[in-house]
Amino acid sequence: MRSSPSLRSVAVAAAVAVLPAAALGDGIDVESRVGAGEWGRTAAVEARLGTPVALRVRPVAGGTIRWYRIVPDASRPYNNAVWPWDPGPYRWLGYAKIGYAREELEALRGRWEIAPEAKAGSRWFQAEVIEPTGRVRSSPGLERNDARGLSPDVVRVTFREGDDLVGQLTGFFDVPGVFGSVPYQVRNYLGVDCADVLMAAWARANDRPIERDWNVAALVRELPVVAGTTIASGAPAARLRWGEDVRRGDLLAVRYAGWRQFGHVGALYGDDGDGVLDGEDLVLHAGPQALHLSRLADGPFDGEVKVLRPGPARPR
Numbered sequence: 001m002r003s004s005p006s007l008r009s010v011a012v013a014a015a016v017a018v019l020p021a022a023a024l025g026d027g028i029d030v031e032s033r034v035g036a037g038e039w040g041r042t043a044a045v046e047a048r049l050g051t052p053v054a055l056r057v058r059p060v061a062g063g064t065i066r067w068y069r070i071v072p073d074a075s076r077p078y079n080n081a082v083w084p085w086d087p088g089p090y091r092w093l094g095y096a097k098i099g100y101a102r103e104e105l106e107a108l109r110g111r112w113e114i115a116p117e118a119k120a121g122s123r124w125f126q127a128e129v130i131e132p133t134g135r136v137r138s139s140p141g142l143e144r145n146d147a148r149g150l151s152p153d154v155v156r157v158t159f160r161e162g163d164d165l166v167g168q169l170t171g172f173f174d175v176p177g178v179f180g181s182v183p184y185q186v187r188n189y190l191g192v193d194c195a196d197v198l199m200a201a202w203a204r205a206n207d208r209p210i211e212r213d214w215n216v217a218a219l220v221r222e223l224p225v226v227a228g229t230t231i232a233s234g235a236p237a238a239r240l241r242w243g244e245d246v247r248r249g250d251l252l253a254v255r256y257a258g259w260r261q262f263g264h265v266g267a268l269y270g271d272d273g274d275g276v277l278d279g280e281d282l283v284l285h286a287g288p289q290a291l292h293l294s295r296l297a298d299g300p301f302d303g304e305v306k307v308l309r310p311g312p313a314r315p316r
Contacts, residue, residue: 030127030139030155031056043140046158046171049118053157055125056113057139062132067108070124070141070154073099074176077288078191081180084263090180095147098176098191102126102142121173122158122189124150148182149190156189165249165310166267169201169284169291177290183210194265194287195219198251201267202310216262220253220306227307234279234297236305242271251308252283254301264300265308269293 032045033054047053057065078096082088108114116123126141144151160171171189178191185191186200187210195214203210227245229238231254240246248268255262266285272278279297286292294300 028057028129028137028139043153043155049120049159049161054113054115057127059112060129060131064110064130065112066128067105067114068102068126069105070126071101071103072176074174074290077177079179096178098149100142116157118159120159120161120170122156122171122175125155148185152188165201165205166269168204169267172197172291175290177286177288179288186210192286194285197286197291198267216253216265219265219308220262223308223310225306226309229305231302231305236277240277242275246277246307252301253306253308254303256303
């Protein structure tokens, strides 16, 4: 659930801090190349796993270069809104402060061109050049944070497993879990919650903009329900068969015992091989932690469950 749009817009206007130009420093450009494509200057570098990605900075005669990763602290949950289990649930609180650290990639020191590790998820990079005079210049980094999180100007490399909903979803690994995330945060891989990240992956798979806040109740109201059951200790009460009753990319929405509404949702990732939905099957979901894979047997979907199926986007 979300606060009303009017309250949200007021909170956004009040919370976003803009750094003065002098604080941004004298920067350098990081160029990127995906596969055998042309070199370009885009901060958002995205590719399917198996496609090589390279980053480079034009060499400076007599200078040296250092590369850093900007690492969000995705080990703990954040909340822009009151948690569903706390008094006054879903009320907008303001942007949670996401923690970041800068870590030098020492093995890459002195290399003007690098190839980021090809691993599903998103990672952020900063290059720093030390000129012969001792002057230091860098690409955008932590100095460009605002209340919503890291600036989209910081170089982001995102690898995904594929182009469908589940494939696009894997590009959100390593993005912090933020309950009550807003479209700006989701579009820029700054923070996601359980419903927003699924519909962001659907939007990307269907070449649609990410413009709307989503919650689980809205998904249950608006998406086709293809099956329903209860799950206890990871075991569905109904026999649901892969390829007939459920399929990869279907959404599991759960209403926990004692809850008035559906409160969590994830995407079916894959069958363990027996062809029946059971505790060993994997679900991709965020909230309150960052996006992660878990088995049904781990318990996050124990309760009343509806299986939702987002269809292809309608033509524009």
